[in-house]
Amino acid sequence: METRLFIDGRYESASGDARFTDLEPATEATLAEVASADTRDVDRAVAAARRAADHGPWPRMSAEARGKILGRLADEIEKHARELGTLEARDVGKPISECVNHDIARGARNIRFFAALAETWTQEASFGAAKFLGADLRLANLTARAPLGVGAIIIPWNSPLMLGTWNLGPCLAAGNTCVLKPSELAPLTSIALGESANAAGLPPGVLNILPGLGAAGAALVGHPGVDGVAFTGGVATGRRVMAAAAESLKRVTLELGGKSPNLVFADADLKRSAAGVARSIFRSQGQSCVAGSRLLVERKIADDFIALVIAEIGQLRIGDPLDDKTDYGPLISAAHRERVDGFVSEARAAGAEVLGGMRGALPARGFYYPPIVLDRVRPESRAVCEEIFGPVLTVERFDHEDEAIALANAGRYGLAAYVWTMNGERALRVADRIRTGMVWVNSFFLRDLRTPFGGARQSGLGRQGGRHSLEFWTEAKLICMTYPEDNANG
Numbered sequence: 001m002e003t004r005l006f007i008d009g010r011y012e013s014a015s016g017d018a019r020f021t022d023l024e025p026a027t028e029a030t031l032a033e034v035a036s037a038d039t040r041d042v043d044r045a046v047a048a049a050r051r052a053a054d055h056g057p058w059p060r061m062s063a064e065a066r067g068k069i070l071g072r073l074a075d076e077i078e079k080h081a082r083e084l085g086t087l088e089a090r091d092v093g094k095p096i097s098e099c100v101n102h103d104i105a106r107g108a109r110n111i112r113f114f115a116a117l118a119e120t121w122t123q124e125a126s127f128g129a130a131k132f133l134g135a136d137l138r139l140a141n142l143t144a145r146a147p148l149g150v151g152a153i154i155i156p157w158n159s160p161l162m163l164g165t166w167n168l169g170p171c172l173a174a175g176n177t178c179v180l181k182p183s184e185l186a187p188l189t190s191i192a193l194g195e196s197a198n199a200a201g202l203p204p205g206v207l208n209i210l211p212g213l214g215a216a217g218a219a220l221v222g223h224p225g226v227d228g229v230a231f232t233g234g235v236a237t238g239r240r241v242m243a244a245a246a247e248s249l250k251r252v253t254l255e256l257g258g259k260s261p262n263l264v265f266a267d268a269d270l271k272r273s274a275a276g277v278a279r280s281i282f283r284s285q286g287q288s289c290v291a292g293s294r295l296l297v298e299r300k301i302a303d304d305f306i307a308l309v310i311a312e313i314g315q316l317r318i319g320d321p322l323d324d325k326t327d328y329g330p331l332i333s334a335a336h337r338e339r340v341d342g343f344v345s346e347a348r349a350a351g352a353e354v355l356g357g358m359r360g361a362l363p364a365r366g367f368y369y370p371p372i373v374l375d376r377v378r379p380e381s382r383a384v385c386e387e388i389f390g391p392v393l394t395v396e397r398f399d400h401e402d403e404a405i406a407l408a409n410a411g412r413y414g415l416a417a418y419v420w421t422m423n424g425e426r427a428l429r430v431a432d433r434i435r436t437g438m439v440w441v442n443s444f445f446l447r448d449l450r451t452p453f454g455g456a457r458q459s460g461l462g463r464q465g466g467r468h469s470l471e472f473w474t475e476a477k478l479i480c481m482t483y484p485e486d487n488a489n490g
């Protein structure tokens with residue numbers, strides 16, 4: 001297992017040989033001692049990325065040539081899917097079936113998708129007319145899309161390989177070079193990407209990987225050699241990233257947290273909706289930015305519906321993330337488990353009812369926390385208003401559509417919403433009025449990579465996906481050519 005920094009195509013120790021300890025959530029044991037980048041390493045990695053951007057072949061290659069190499073990178077990820085999935089499951093605590101079948105598969109697909117999109121992305125041209133120095137001229141305006149240069153990609157711990165490739169796919173496909181900074185809590189599959197990059201033939205310096213603490217991320221954002229920052233993480237950190245990037249007017253995209261509501265109407269297919277709601281919150285133990293952590297349910301069906309959700313919890317197989325049959329693992333850390341429990345204890349003390357109903361007991365070792373439904377919780381409580389990022393579903397009841405929409409729009413987040421109804425007109429009306437970046441109707445988080453992904457309000461800034469990502473990672477450049485209106489030579 002590689003645990004060092006990856007700079008300019010080589011694995012290296014951190015300056016001063018600094019290391020941090022990476023724990024395995026399911027066992028609480030040390031999984032790895034990982035090299036911890038400091039500002040000197042950030043300087044080295046950015047310098048390597050800068051050299052590759054300014055003097056290397058990568059930005060000057062055809063999109064097709066880059067696509068071939070990126071295709072091989074995707075092949076490498078697929079070839080090692082089981083190993084990478086196992087590493088991700090051990091590092092994050094997510095069930096291996098989810099890691100292999102979803103996250104790692106999506107990792108390869110992210111790379112392939114953006115490489116293909118860059119190949120088929122055509123630029124604009126427009127013709128016009130103007131008078132210049134007494135002559136009537138025709139204008140040919142060409143809009144070129146130049147790579148930005150060096151990208152900094154900072155990701156959280158919950159889905160490292162999927163989120164890393166979601167950003168470095170378009171960054172690299174558009175001809176940029178980059179420095180990837182994974183979270184200290186789960187850096188291992190990101191580090192492993194260096195090996196895949198070399199096997200794929202990615203030129204040195206195009207992809208650099210810096211495991212390290214938050215300070216390394218901050219140094220990267222503030223670095224004068226970085227041209228654009230793609231940040232995925234919490235709102236508070238996102239705010240710091242944006243402020244730091246403002247100093248040098250860097251372009252920033254922010255994929256932040258959420259508190260996404262599930263709106264369940266009495267006319268929904270209740271059994272299917274309950275399964276969907278349970279999946280939206282308990283998948284990845286609720287550690288997902290798009291987790292459907294609030295249940296807004298029509299009062300007349302509320303009790304029956306909650307019973308259906310509890311029955312879904314009863315189906316979850318909790319246990320060792322490395323077991324293919326497990327669908328619910330531990331949380332990322334002891335500190336996070338304590339934080340999640342803090343929300344639950346506070347709500348309980350304020351009169352909330354804690355409902356659960358898992359099959360079997362929690363494993364004795366590991367940062368496990370049970371899936372919980374918090375009923376009778378006050379709408380102004382922290383459990384309802386703040387992102388818990390854990391397996392906790394809060395319940396609020398409504399009597400009519402307007403009230404449901406008002407509840408959904410309360411608070412500062414605006415990432416996603418899920419509407420469960422069999423009435424198509426209602427689905428459209430509600431989706432139209434909800435202030436989130438994404439709305440799914442009668443489904444949870446089905447992805448078409450061409451569509452815009454991102455949050456409204458404090459859930460983010462900018463959009464990723466399809467051409468939105470390629471636009472972020474390129475600078476639109478006008479090249480204006482002129483020619484005379486008349487053919488002077490007859």
Ligand code: NDP
Nearest residue numbers: 156157182183184213214217218233234237255256257289
């Ligand atoms: P954090 O915001 O704590 O950290 C995210 C990344 O930023 C980590 O790599 C972290 O390093 C780094 N970092 C910390 N401080 C700074 C800084 N000042 N400047 C630059 N980088 C810094 O988030 P978590 O890792 O705890 O992840 C959970 C959050 O991520 C949740 O809010 C979740 O909703 C959000 N998220 C959003 C997604 C989206 O697409 N909208 C997708 C997935 C998660 P280190 O960990 O080493 O401190």
